[in-house]
Amino acid sequence: MKFSAPWSHQNKLFKHAATLLTLSSLSFATIAAPLDKSKIQFIGPLAEDMQLKPFQTPHGNAIINNLLPQLQADSDSFSVFGKKQNWQPFNKINALTLGGLQALKFNIETTRFTQGTLTLKGIEQGQLFINGELQTGDKNSYKLALNNSTHSILIVAQQVANWHDVMLDFAPKSDVDKITLSASQTKRLSAKQLFDAPTISQLSLAPNAKQYVTTTRTYSDKTQNQANTVTVLKDSDNQTLYRFEAGQPSNIIWSPDNQYLVYLLNGELKQLSRKNFSIKTLANDLEGANGFTFYNDTSLLFSWSKSPENTNSLTKHYKGLQDRWSYARTTSQIYMLDTKSGLTKALSQGPLSYSLEDSNSNRGKILMSRPVMAMQASTHPETELAELDLKSNKLSSLGKFKTFNLAKYANKDIYVVAGPDFKNGAGRALPKAMLANNYDGQLYLLTEGGKNVKALSKQFDSAIGQLQVLENGDALIKVTEQDTQPLYLFDLSKQRFKKLNTGLDIVEQFSYSHDRNTEVLLRGTNALAPQQLKRLNVSKNKTDLIWDSKPSSYANTRLPTLEEFNFKNKHGVEITGRVYIPSNLDKTKKHPALVYYYGGTSPVTRGFTGRYPFNLWAENGYVVYVVQPTGATGFGQKFSAQHVNAWGDYTADDIIEGTQAFLKKYNYVDSEKIGNLGASYGGFMTMLLATKTDIFSASIAHAGISNITSYWGEGWWGYLYSGEASKNSFPWNNPELYSQHSPVFHADKVTTPMLLLHGDSDTNVPVGESLTMYTALKLLNKDVELIEYKGADHQIFARDKRFDWWNTMLAYFDKKLKDEPQWWDSMYKND
Template identity: 30%
Template sequence: MNKLLFIALTFSVSLSAMADDIDVTTMKVAGPYSVQKPFMVDSVDVNNKTFSSENFLNTVIPVNEVFASSQVLRGDKDGIKLPNSSNGLYLLGFTLQNMKYTNAKMIVDGLKDYQFFLDGIKIKGEELKLEPGTHQFTIKYIGDKESKDKLKVRVTTAKDGLLSIPDKQNGRLITIHDIADGRRINSVAISPDGKYLLSSYTTVISGGESVRSQTLTELATGKAQDVGSDRKAWMPVSSKYYYFKKQTNGRDMITVDPVTGNETVVATGLPDGMVRVAPTEDFLIISMTQEGPKERKDIYEVLVPDDRQPGWRDRSFPVKYDLKTGMIQPLTYGYHNMYVSDISKDGKYVLLHKSEARLTKRPTTLTSIYLMDVNTLNVRLLVDRDGFVGNSWFSPNGTQILFSGTPESFAGIGKNVKPDQTPSMTDNQLYLMDISSRQITPLTKYFNPSVSQVVWNKFDGQIYFDAENKDCVSLYRLNPDNKKIKQLQVPEDLVKSFNVAGHASVMTYIGQGAMNSDRVYTMDLNTAKSTCVEDLSATLLKGIELGSCESWDFINSRGDTISGRFYLPPHFDKSKKYPMIVNYYGGCSPTSRNFESRYPHNLYAAMGYIVYIINPSGATGFGQEFSARHVDTAGEGVAQDIIEGVKEFCNQHSFVNAKKIGCIGASYGGFMTQYLQTKTDIFAAAISHAGISDHTSYWGEGYWGYSYSEVSMANEYPWTNKELFVNRSPLFNADKIHTPLLFLHGSADHNVPVGESIQMFTALKLLGRPTAFVVVDNQDHHIVDYDKRIRWQNTIFAWFQKYLQDDDSWWEALYPKKSL
């Protein structure tokens, strides 16, 4: 077998008026691969077929290796003279790219017996369906010494300009498989001494198979070893990691010394449940579950709205497991859900949270927090039935408690909104309590970012947290003594998660950006300097050419600065006119700079679109007053920001085709897609995934409909405010919609039931408006099944190609016309 190297391809292109014909006059070649006739045990095989040249063709060869070959064949309009010096197998390869879906045909003349592969997959016949991307074409054939013919290969499409030759200086276009496939990092955890890193990964193989793994890395040397797929975590002090092994009588807890690899069984017969190791490493807190009363499956009573959720009647309660004696001591008893949020550093106390329902008044779920002595089980009430308080953590010295919660926590001491506003319950704040006096101090009242993950570090006494900072997620350090907050500079747009060593001045975090995938870093907390220890993005995006991403803000008609950004296609030409796709937030969080998401912005750009991302009023991460605009508005203000932003963006950027603009959103963003079409005609196509069409029906039907309405419709109900619930529901304004509107919905969506799309689709059908409805069977609010996700994404791409690029070939390939 010949050694394979790399060289760029060149082509000769012949164009016709009615079609785009590419005559391939230069190809890479690899071979010959020597093949031999096998020992003929019989004259025929089990299917009574005799041995033929086809058997040689079926010899398995890694066909894509031809693209690393240094051997090049060059021809002219009359064809390419093939090497036929032996009867071995040869591979021929060439590359084409298309920025939108196209039907094509490949015509091969001059070969009698050959096989054709497209992107490594064997294809039968001449007809091709080319999804957007850079494609590798491979021909496998058997050499023939006697052949005098020249090979002619032509790829043709019905329309001009759909196929192009990749520039040899640039990479290939990104595809959906670059987003869906490959290795991603789930979490990183650093040992208490700061010397070792535990990294957890998920690798998705093309086709959908998912493989989990963990790696242990010695940071000083970079030496890494695979430690299996079991979920492992660090002991809080000893810098050993632990995992659980299922046994017939329960679970064994096993610790591992990363230096020697020695394993020790520290507990046996552990019950199922989430485990928290005490900082003193002498006991565990296990969250147990008690099953609630059962009903008949065929006819059953629903006690409260949440009783529709599987497992709602079950209750959680914590137990203490003594590692020395194996004794299990329940910490609570009763019918309320209870959990431990933290254990004091001296192991003497725990923070207990009790959850109880109160449906008749907002907030409908109340939290009480107790300080419990784990030896005597005596408790002290710290927080009494505050429905706005979230998590809690002990200070390292055990004299203070840090709380997260909404601006309305602790009687609204942390509120920073206008007098007529209700704060958003998704805007997360921090509060500090002195245990002895129970005095509360708001820490982030005038801090705009919305807090996410929090760690109170024992080593330096500082509080570390990440927070939504506009469309980024940034990292911060809070000094509990002077209450000052400092942003820690990191080389990424988003800090996806972080972990702090308990006994060393170092942390680790996962970063991602608008133009790159996952990277893992460590940070020296003394200098705040980051060091990249693993770059998954370099592998995931190897050979891929992206466009660019730029920030763009504007001032709306109310005088507010509205944040946004836009993506440009690869090989962007400002003299051209491009169609544009607009995306905005669902839920309440901003549309952040994630590289991989269910709406992969770089992928849209690779298909020839300008992509405009806007974070209108109501998003968290811009301050309490800004996020409060989501509350009791039912889309008003949000829609105006989007409309004004799109118009102003077009005014300032002449490369946008203002007649070819599409919009897309999910959940609240799906509602916004529908609502926008009742307010404007600036969009040529729209897509609503899992969108709310009627606030009144969603309020009562979704698992979390009424509780989400505590956020979006605070203290308002369908019977108290028809202006919000009815007049601002897209369904009651359906006659105003003329934009082609696609509805996408999972049939098993428990958040926004599929009926929200059904009723709006029905309305538009009765009105005779252009619409379509695609249901993803047995999927919930997010489309997670691999094959279904790919088709769901392609459905989105096809809809936009149909209406923004005036080409319905992809849509017709996915959903052919039916005579019904």
């Protein structure tokens, strides 16, 4: 293809994780093809009376960078110095020279990792941008490596002697490296969109529902791992009243009298008047303070933690099991702050940490919890629920519980969220012989000062999560319901759950008003729809859309389609799942597929994106099957209880049976090109499946458990999690469970190629779990790779690491399932 210009740029090698746009020192043979100029869009001249071009000024880069957003936008036109400029096909341009600036843009479509050299001619001064990033090359040549995606090309021309001479050549590295030019604005979903697009990270609705606060977070190439955050105060008509410019507030709360907004900023507690926007500092020196909430109009409650001084000792004497946590000796107490005087007083004291559960100013009481002991040698540590009478300073115990999660006042009584075994099994809905899974949250009502308990959710299959209590005692409850996280209203008087019509698969966060006509501000996503901000009227059960990220960040973006796929396992139990099908898939051909699962005690939810981007995988050419095997919460207590003492028994069978049923239905999937992957417990499942089946052609385990015993003893929360997953079972009384269910003990049975991924600073599942499996498979001469992410814990959060991690997984599957090793080799061959 022809199209280009000699630009003098310094030759530079770089690799960007998001687009894998790399410059290398490879040599290429030029293969030219005629350029179809109709697929290139042209705009200009922009500011044709410009006396000095940007490159002739000391601020040229800044001038071009500030123009980029308009040039990259999907709009057909924009205005420059009062003159409307329109994009038009390049083949309709007939000019030798033009004043000001001009620009060309088009898309390059690739169907695989593609390498080659892009050569430009005819533009004497200009810049080339691919996916928004400025390229550098050697004179007029740019050596590229493009992943399987749609790549946006923008050329800003500052000086052209003759537009008839402008040409472009693409010389592929090999016969498999091909690109297709497209003038269409439609593009495939990209990793950058998923990570960088604006999302609301914080929201709060005023008690009278007349104002609300949101914090929006975005990322960009310019700021890299640093998020751009903007916090605004808006009215009920969604008009901005105040914008936080000096910094970004946190812990945003409203005074009950609707007069003030209080927040933390740079270690100071600030009070913003809702009437005139004046600001008052309420307190300073608040290091370690968090969880601020109003007790009444003029008093705040909060937790204040204190860490022990660093003694620089050569040794550490462990005081108990929890002492392996870096924060175990940090204590936290509850304090009250008077907003008028600034005086703070302590409400709790002692060696034990207290947590604020709730408060009720009408009753003059505070609900709090504390561990029974600082260092408890138990797989189910006890929590004591206590009530403080502020008038008498009397602290009364309401009970000691082993499966406690949270508590809230409900009129004269107390809501509690805890496992089925709470209060001697008050919430169990199981056969006597079955052990409950206490990660399956249940709702209770404590009455008569904690003496009596009533189970409210025994016949409600959803797992109870976040809970907020309304003025009349009813509760707004976020639950896990199969693979969704909806919002329910629990009617206290009728003892009934009512599902609220949010229109979202996943409610990520909600905030509610305190008036009679309760309104809820909430954010969330659907499986194929990115984040939305909505306002819900509870009495009408009607939702209004306030903000949608799709038009601004995902316009003209191709997304896969979604199909529900359920099957009955060999025990007659329905196992649910969903299938993401790539857009424009040719179903007359065979295609590779990926099978994803967790297998631990939670389902794989239907969020639009996250650590594992199913939509992105599908748009890279994989049919993606997400299966919800036995053991997860949200499907009823009996379903979740089968996670206990199983360690993959039911889960592995469900995944294998599900994959077989999936292949039977989706006959356009190539049964010889099936990959599987999971993380944490899902990583354990990946390793375990490799010892049980050869149905998969390539496997990835991220932060997986290879030896249950070492995870139980070394993972920060290993013994606590095992308190449910291995309930009443220990290496000394059930060695068969700990050994024979550990994948490394069956490593000799593995035949599937495997990639192990792990953060080298993982405290949850230590990196030794992958090292152990890697050692075994290497000694057995198996096909295994191990990639460690330096400084990463159990999850990969940082933008640069996230892009590299996503690319690593896709590159590995491309190599193993598509017979395309080039991407993987470009990343790791020369390490």
